[in-house]
Amino acid sequence: xxxxxxxxxxKAQTINTSEASYSKAxxxxxxxxxxxxxxxxxxxxxxxxxxxxxxxxxxxxxxLERLRTTQKTHYMNDTRAVHYFSAEFLMGRLLSNxxxxxxxxxTADAALKELGVELADVLEEEPDMALGxxxxxxxAACFIDSLATMELPxxxxxxxxxxxxxxxxxxxxxxxxxxxxxxxxxxxxxxxxPESIQEVPLFGYVETKYGENGRVQxxxxxxxxxxxxxxxxxxxxxxxxxxxxxxxxxxESSDYFNWDVFNSGGYVDAQRExxxxxxxxxxxxxxxxxxxxxELRLIQQYFFCACSLxxxxxxxxxxxxDDWSRFSxxxxxxxxxxxxxxxxxxxxxxxxxxxxxxxxxxxxxxxKTFAYTNHxxxxxxxxxxxxxxxxxxxxxxxxxxxxxxxxxxxxVEKKWPGDNVMKAKxxxxxxxxxxxxxxxxxxxxxxxAVNGVAEIHSKLVKENLFPEFExxxxxxxxxxxxxxxxxxxxxxxxxxxSELIGKKIGDDWPSDLPRLDKLSEFADNKTxxxxxxxxxxxxxxxxxxxxxxxxxxxxxxKAIFDIQxxxxxxxxxxxxxxxxxxxxxxxxxxxxxYDMHPRVxxxxxxxxxxxxxxxxxxxxxxxxxxxxxxxxxxxxxxxVVFLPNYRVSLAEKMIPAADVSQQISTAGKEASGTGNMxxxxxxxxxxxxxxxxxxxxxxxxxxxxxxxxxMTVDEVTKLSTKGYNPYDIYYQNKELKAVxxxxxxxxxxxxxxxxxxxxxxxxxxxxxxxxxxxxFESYSEANKALDSAYRDKPRWAKMAILNTAKxxxxxxxxxxxxxxxxxWKLTPCEVN
Ligand code: AZC
Numbered sequence: 107x108x109x110x111x112x113x114x115x116x117k118a119q120t121i122n123t124s125e126a127s128y129s130k131a132x133x134x135x136x137x138x139x140x141x142x143x144x145x146x147x148x149x150x151x152x153x154x155x156x157x158x159x160x161x162x163x164x165x166x167x168x169x170l171e172r173l174r175t176t177q178k179t180h181y182m183n184d185t186r187a188v189h190y191f192s193a194e195f196l197m198g199r200l201l202s203n204x205x206x207x208x209x210x211x212x213t214a215d216a217a218l219k220e221l222g223v224e225l226a227d228v229l230e231e232e233p234d235m236a237l238g239x240x241x242x243x244x245x246a247a248c249f250i251d252s253l254a255t256m257e258l259p260x261x262x263x264x265x266x267x268x269x270x271x272x273x274x275x276x277x278x279x280x281x282x283x284x285x286x287x288x289x290x291x292x293x294x295x296x297x298x299x300p301e302s303i304q305e306v307p308l309f310g311y312v313e314t315k316y317g318e319n320g321r322v323q324x325x326x327x328x329x330x331x332x333x334x335x336x337x338x339x340x341x342x343x344x345x346x347x348x349x350x351x352x353x354x355x356x357x358e359s360s361d362y363f364n365w366d367v368f369n370s371g372g373y374v375d376a377q378r379e380x381x382x383x384x385x386x387x388x389x390x391x392x393x394x395x396x397x398x399x400x401e402l403r404l405i406q407q408y409f410f411c412a413c414s415l416x417x418x419x420x421x422x423x424x425x426x427x428d429d430w431s432r433f434s435x436x437x438x439x440x441x442x443x444x445x446x447x448x449x450x451x452x453x454x455x456x457x458x459x460x461x462x463x464x465x466x467x468x469x470x471x472x473x474k475t476f477a478y479t480n481h482x483x484x485x486x487x488x489x490x491x492x493x494x495x496x497x498x499x500x501x502x503x504x505x506x507x508x509x510x511x512x513x514x515x516x517x518v519e520k521k522w523p524g525d526n527v528m529k530a531k532x533x534x535x536x537x538x539x540x541x542x543x544x545x546x547x548x549x550x551x552x553x554x555a556v557n558g559v560a561e562i563h564s565k566l567v568k569e570n571l572f573p574e575f576e577x578x579x580x581x582x583x584x585x586x587x588x589x590x591x592x593x594x595x596x597x598x599x600x601x602x603x604s605e606l607i608g609k610k611i612g613d614d615w616p617s618d619l620p621r622l623d624k625l626s627e628f629a630d631n632k633t634x635x636x637x638x639x640x641x642x643x644x645x646x647x648x649x650x651x652x653x654x655x656x657x658x659x660x661x662x663x664k665a666i667f668d669i670q671x672x673x674x675x676x677x678x679x680x681x682x683x684x685x686x687x688x689x690x691x692x693x694x695x696x697x698x699x700y701d702m703h704p705r706v707x708x709x710x711x712x713x714x715x716x717x718x719x720x721x722x723x724x725x726x727x728x729x730x731x732x733x734x735x736x737x738x739x740x741x742x743x744x745x746v747v748f749l750p751n752y753r754v755s756l757a758e759k760m761i762p763a764a765d766v767s768q769q770i771s772t773a774g775k776e777a778s779g780t781g782n783m784x785x786x787x788x789x790x791x792x793x794x795x796x797x798x799x800x801x802x803x804x805x806x807x808x809x810x811x812x813x814x815x816x817m818t819v820d821e822v823t824k825l826s827t828k829g830y831n832p833y834d835i836y837y838q839n840k841e842l843k844a845v846x847x848x849x850x851x852x853x854x855x856x857x858x859x860x861x862x863x864x865x866x867x868x869x870x871x872x873x874x875x876x877x878x879x880x881x882f883e884s885y886s887e888a889n890k891a892l893d894s895a896y897r898d899k900p901r902w903a904k905m906a907i908l909n910t911a912k913x914x915x916x917x918x919x920x921x922x923x924x925x926x927x928x929x930w931k932l933t934p935c936e937v938n
Contacts, residue, residue, distance in 0.1 A: 128168065128210060134217040136164035149221065155291065157223050158201065158231035161214065162294035165204050169340045170297075172349040172937070179937045180259050184425050186435060187259035188930045189418055190250065191449060192442035193407060194243030194390070195264050195352060196271075197235035197339070198594070198754025200295050201228075203251075206598045207342040233288040234753045235339075236270035237354070239394040240673040241780050242481050244754065245559075246442055248780070248918040251591040254343030254350045255617060256922060257934040263414035265406060266337045266354035267390045274712050274751040279728035283392070283715050296337045296354075302420075304334040304413040305360055308405065312501045324459050326502040332383040333358040334413035344593050344617055348937045355413040359383035393714045394673040395487040404448075404491055404499060411449035415456065430461060434474035438930050441478040441553065444489045444545035450476055450552035451506040459502070465509070477929050478549040478556050479586075480567055482777050484677065489545040490536060496543055507543060511535055514551050521578055532574055550575050550582075555929045557586045560778035560799040562819065586925055587802060588778040589918035592619050595784045599758035602641040603788065603910070610634070620914030625907055635903035642765070642789060642906065649763035653708070653747050659735055661745050665704035666896050669760055669785065670768035671752055674711035674720040677775040681723050681865060682878040683707065683768055686885055687746060688730060688845045694740040703896050706745045710752030710760060722864045724748070729854040729862065757781075762788050765906075766892065769794030770885065772876040774819040776800075783916040789906040791895075793888055795881070799916070806912040811905045813895075815888035816881035825880060832874035835882070842882055846870065 128136065140160040141147055147156050180187070205211040215225040238244060246262065253260035272283040307328030315323040334355040341350045360383070386409050391398045418437055426432055441447055450472060457468035482488075496504045511534040522528045534551065536542040550556050550572055558564030564585030568576045576583050597604045597616045607615060611624040628634035646663045653659055672678055687707055693700045709727055713720035731746035749756060767785035769776075769792050776798040786792055786803055793813040794800040804812050817825065836843050849866040852859035869878055896902050914920075926932045 127208065128164075128213065130213050130217045130220075133164060133210065133214055134220060136167060137161050137217065137221065140164055154223070154227050155231045157218070157221075158228045159292070159294055161218070161225075161228055162201050162232075165201065165208070165210070165214075166294060166340075168208055168210075168346070169204060169295075169342055169349055172342070172346055173340045173351065176349045176937045180935060183935055184436070185259040185935045186932055187261060187437065188253070188925075188932060189414065189437060189439045190246060190253075190260060190262045190442065191411065191414060191439055191446035192243070192246040192262065192264050193410070193445035194238030194442075195235075195246045195250070195262060195354075196238030196240075196243035196754060197247050197352075198758070199229065199232040199234055200339075201232050202598050203594055204342050206593060207255075207344050208346045211598075232755075233290075234270075234755050235288055235293075236286055236753055237264065237267050237390060239271060239390070239392065241778070242443060245481075245588055245780060245918075248589065248591040248594075249922060250341045250350065250352060251343070251593060252589070252918040252922040254341045254348045255345070255591075255593070256919060257343065257348045257936055258922070258926065258932050259935050260350050260932075262341070262350075262352035263410060263417075264352065264354050265387050265390075265410045266335075266356035267387055268356075269389045271390055271712065271753070272392055272715070276724075276728060276748065276750045279725050279732065281713055281721050281724050296339050299336045299338055299353075302336045302417060304336075304355075304416045306332050306334055306357075306409050306412045308332065308408070308499055310501060312505065323462075324502060324505070326455075326459070330383075331360045332386060332409065333360040334409060336413070336417070348935075353414070353417070355387065355410050357383050357386035357409055392712075393716075395482055395484050395675060395677075396714065396717070397487060397489045399491075401495060401499065404495060407445055408448045408452070408500060408503075411446050412452055415449060415452055419456065428461070430457065430463060430467075430471060433471050437475055438932075439476050440925070440930070441476060441549060443479060443481050444549050447478070447489075447545040447549045447552070448500070448503065450548060451500075451503040451510065454506050454510070455502055458506075465513075469510075469513075473552060474554055476549075476553040478553040480546070480556065480558055480563075480571070480777075483563070483566055483571055484775065490542040491545065493535065493541040493543055504543075507534060507548065510548070510551065518578070528574060532578075546571075554582070555584060556582055557584045557929070558777065559586065559588045560802060561585055561587060562774075562796075562801050563777040563798060566774060566819070584928055586921055586928065587915070588780050588783070588799060589916050589921035590780050590783045590787070591918050592616050592787065594758070595761065596787050600641075600645065600762035600788055602644055603638075603762065606637055606641055607910075617919065619917035619919065622911050622914050625911035629904045629907045629911065630900075632900070635900060635907065638789065638907050638910075639899075639903050642763070645762040646765075649708075649759060652759055653749065656749055657747060659745065659747055661706045661747065662704050662742070665706045665745070666765045666893075667708060667763050668705055668766040668768065669708045669710075669764040669790070670770075671708075671710040671757060671760060672779075672781050674713040674717075674723060676719060676723075676868070676876050677771055679770050679772065679876055679878055679881075680709065680711060680727065681869070682770055682881065682885060683709075684723070684727055684730060684865075685842070685845055685878060685882060686889060687734070687744065688848060689841055689886065690744055691730075691734055691737075691740055692841065692844060692848075694743055698739065700743075702743060703893050704743050705893075706747060708747045708749065708760065710749045710756060712752055719864060719868055722862070726849070726854075726862045726865050733854050757784070761785055761790075764788065764790035765896065765902075766790060767792045767794070769797075769800050770816070770881075771795060771797045772881070773797045773817055773822050775876070783913060786909040787913040787916070789910045791892070791902070791905050791909055793885075793892055802915065803913075806915055807909055808912075811908045811912075813888045813892050815884040817877065817884075822877065825877070830874070830877060830880065832870055832877075832879045835879040836870060839879075839883065842879060 137160045140163040144163050218225045250262045270286045273286045275282040309329030310327045313325045317323045337354045339352040453472050457463045534547045558567040568583050615621045650661050650663050727748050761784050764785050767790040769782040773795050779798040795816040796818050846866045849862040855861035
């Protein structure tokens with residue numbers, strides 16, 4: 107009985123700022139009041155940290171006011187809402203963002219000035235909320251920003267990690283991981299909600315009971331129960347009308363469960379139980395694009411899904427009692443990758459075991475509630491859990507998974523009678539030596555919609571990853587191309603460019619990004635070109651100062667600022683970039699007059715702590731950097747900078763200063779990429795492969811305004827089918843051979859020959875799995891083309907302007923509008 111929801115357009119809308127606001131005098135007064143009565147200090151004693159807290163508290167007053175209004179409005183209207191389940195939310199800092207969304211940035215700046223304080227210094231005090239690894243976590247953050255901006259009822263659900271992604275230090279060129287303590291001195295934004303604590307069962311056994319009329323009843327007797335404590339982070343939409351929440355669960359031991367142990371004198375044991383329960387939300391697994399495969403990780407996943415479902419059901423029951431028939435009309439749950447896929451059997455458990463619905467009714471509800479986003483095709487990232495492990499931790503869920511699978515395989519039998527190969531392929535259970543549960547298959551089977559994150563990626567999901575599912579359920583697999591929030595990634599991080607754009611085309615673009623296209627008509631205008639490039643120059647000077655401050659390296663701001671920022675992974679090919687840098691170095695040594703514009707290669711990247719080769723690549727970049735930066739024969743032409751501890755707040759400083767954006771993954775490997783969008787939006791020109799969203803960026807900006815190189819997806823497939831042998835290229839390309847052999851010497855690591863050999867080996871004896879050598883020549887040529895384009899000043903200015911102008915498609919508002927239209931079927935709810 108799906109009720110047709112009245113739909114209102116969620117497309118481009120002009121956002122008016124809400125009236126709830128402060129004058130300069132108000133804000134001054136509020137800050138000082140918090141300095142006195144929240145922080146117990148005063149204007150003379152306060153340091154920047156105290157000013158940051160007081161300013162945040164002053165803002166939080168407005169935020170909470172709008173939050174209450176929003177929640178009341180949503181409740182009164184009994185709105186359908188999306189529940190975005192994600193193990194990661196990479197929020198970064200919130201103060202500047204919240205000020206911009208309330209249109210109070212300038213006012214606050216002026217107010218603080220009168221108090222003798224610099225807002226810029228205050229903003230630097232805020233630790234990043236780094237509760238995510240990379241693209242997947244940052245996408246979740248951009249999406250909840252857009253949801254609030256577009257006044258869509260939504261809640262983000264995740265884990266309140268005590269330690270987010272590790273802090274990276276570089277010692278003698280190598281990455282060292284240090285704990286990240288983002289909450290050490292308190293977080294001014296989060297609100298604890300003890301009234302909504304949930305309990306989560308774990309371990310134990312399942313009892314089978316036979317009720318009246320032979321109904322089989324299952325009862326799970328857990329061996330342990332942990333508490334989930336919710337912390338709410340308000341998410342302010344642009345214009346500050348809607349304030350949604352991000353609800354993050356912290357684990358705690360449930361007191362009564364340990365009480366017996368405690369009473370019987372087992373004080374130490376009781377404390378141990380404590381630690382175990384609290385361990386669940388202790389740390390974020392620092393893996394990006396690899397499954398963790400650890401018991402604790404599975405417990406983390408179940409923990410936040412179970413808490414969130416209970417929370418959703420409590421809210422639903424408040425409005426609808428025990429009438430489950432409207433559940434899937436009110437609730438849609440988006441699974442951000444398979445990390446929350448265990449929510450599917452958990453909802454079935456609640457409906458069948460607790461609500462006592464029959465299986466078909468329960469499955470009918472369940473399979474209309476979930477939708478799943480796939481973020482990667484890399485086999486090492488596709489989650490599989492040992493049956494044995496799920497059995498131990500979630501004994502009831504494994505039974506339910508088997509039942510889902512059994513019924514699903516009946517369907518497969520109908521479609522492909524007698525085809526056991528097909529069954530083995532589609533089964534949720536993988537019958538390997540150790541039986542495994544395939545979370546991807548479970549997610550597809552349990553969801554009503556499945557999407558990839560860029561056109562090419564979604565096509566590959568259909569054709570290579572889940573082709574049989576596409577045949578079985580045509581139309582279930584779809585595409586929603588990723589996007590980024592232009593509020594954080596242009597308006598807030600690049601004030602100079604924002605101001606220039608505002609002067610040219612008005613101030614509506616942050617909530618209607620396609621308007622940027624109006625800049626296209628000025629792309630050839632000399633004055634505008636000069637203004638645009640002057641802004642870039644200023645941003646480069648600011649980054650140069652930051653580089654000097656962080657690393658001691660001086661860089662020439664007239665040089666090309668060439669930036670590669672993203673997690674360190676072989677498929678992203680930072681090592682291809684490095685090979686090219688080394689080749690340039692060699693060319694300059696061989697011919698001091700080698701014709702190139704000065705260029706600064708800037709990297710930012712964290713490697714998963716257990717990913718040895720990724721750490722070796724960081725080491726190699728740093729060692730090559732040391733040598734080049736200190737070699738007077740070349741350091742007026744090339745510099746190499748590795749900025750430590752890449753994170754959201756550092757990205758905000760780097761992106762506005764980029765001339766060139768490196769997006770050089772092996773075709774077919776980068777699902778979408780989102781850094782590519784952020785850099786182009788800020789006027790960087792992309793050098794990239796036809797992979798992920800690069801393809802759609804190229805479509806938007808046109809072939810003249812991007813440097814595309816390398817093999818296509820089809821060419822990559824052809825080459826690996828034919829058999830790829832990197833030695834062929836090694837022996838045929840002299841320059842490349844010399845560069846690779848250089849890695850074996852002690853040229854970059856004096857006294858330590860072989861310290862960089864693992865890199866060379868990976869690209870030769872290791873088979874060069876990501877085909878760096880195959881793409882090298884083409885990459886080198888694209889770099890030459892880029893170099894000469896840069897020297898043609900008007901041409902480059904035009905390219906840069908058009909990159910900014912043509913990024914309208916990549917606002918996360920458009921992504922969210924696509925989700926709403928194709929998957930979520932939500933209606934905006936105006937909050938007045
Ligand atoms: C990333 C993809 O690698 C990236 O291409 C994409 O832009 C981003 O998701 C958002 O969709 N994937 C991950 O981060 N995946 C995991 C498992 O960490």
